[in-house]
Amino acid sequence: MTDQILQDFNISGFQKALLHWYDQNKRDLPWRENQDPYRIWVSEIMLQQTKVDTVIPYFHHFLEKFPTVQDLAAAEEQEVLKAWEGLGYYSRARNLQHAVREVVTEYNGEIPSTPKELGSLKGVGPYTKGAILSIAFNKPEPAVDGNVMRVFSRLLHIEDDIAQARTKKLFEEYTRELISSDDPSSFNQAIMDLGATICTPKAPTCMLCPLHEYCRAFADGVQEKLPIKQKAKKPKPVPYVTLVIKNRHDQVIIEKRSNQGLLANLWQFPMIPLTEVSIDHIENWFRSEYGLKVNMNAKMDQIKHTFSHLVWHLEVHEAELVEDQTVVSDERLKLINKSDISQYPFPVSHQKIIKLIK
DNA sequence: AACCCGGGGTC
DNA sequence: GACCCAGGGTT
Structure with missing residues (x-):
């Protein structure tokens, strides 16, 4: 399935170009100070459907108020919601605390590092699971979000509707082929940074892109038309x-x-x-x-x-x-x-x- | 697979 | 207004 698309793709050249660009251009973000899985986890939950600039002040305050899983587990739910006030999608906060309490009681306070255990925690879906496994534990797992689907749909010129659930699974398969086994943490974060700064939804700056010589959409002149996405209903x-x-x-x-x-x-x-x-x-x-x-x-x-x-x-x-x-x-x-x-x-x-x- | 679940930024 | 954002849970 993925063989067809990837057979003439220069995977190792692409990886080198991406990782070199990331090494030179990665954003300085508070959750990148270290690899503490709790910090990575909190950041990934906050970043769901939420821009980096919005998250940063909440992240600082949240970590100050709840520095460890034990602190968050022991807090009143109302306190946690107050710290989340204004961020939206409040079930994220309630699920996070629920999951953290499970980590304290079932895993002795140690955040699990296997896909099965991590993915069973409330609020940790396929994306967040992969993000924590790769960023905090350096495991070569896909973390496919809107960014990744946009970048890869252009890179590989894929016209499947990214609003469809099966398309996401397709991109997870591609990612497993493309991800660097040497540095999966940097690989996944590099795709996110590229999607946020270069390979943007509108008017991507392809001339500055470290991948443009590998990019099929750029070669075909269709980068502005991708990704294909079904329109959302009106509220x-x-x-x-x-x-x-x-x-x-x-x-x-x-x-x-x-x-x-x-x-x-x-x-x-x-x-x-x-x-x-x-x-x-x-x-x-x-x-x-x-x-x-x-x-x-x-x-x-x-x-x-x-x-x-x-x-x-x-x-x-x-x-x-x-x-x-x-x-x-x-x-x-x-x-x-x-x-x-x-x-x-x-x-x-x-x-x-x-x-x-x- | 479709629907529910926030809020903010950009063009 | 339309679109997008480091998506997950429920049905």
């Missing part, structure tokens, strides 16, 4: 009324989200879905749902927040507790001092509201 709009409920003591009501699904275990201001409740029945619905009497007042703002699969339209209203209540009975709700808001992890959409009321 679906969902309208809500969001209530900022205050009492007379500078306190406000916040709500803990479900422990499953979107933004699990994060906090928010109560949201009422306008797909189920009309704007005129908000107060009644709120009382039956949460057992709390509130008056909804003026609209403060309209917030639009886009996720990968949906768009929230938040109509933010000020509201007040009708009686001077200082306790709430519903388990989801909490009445807190405004000054304590910063102790709770909120998604970015609701951080916009926090700014509004400050």
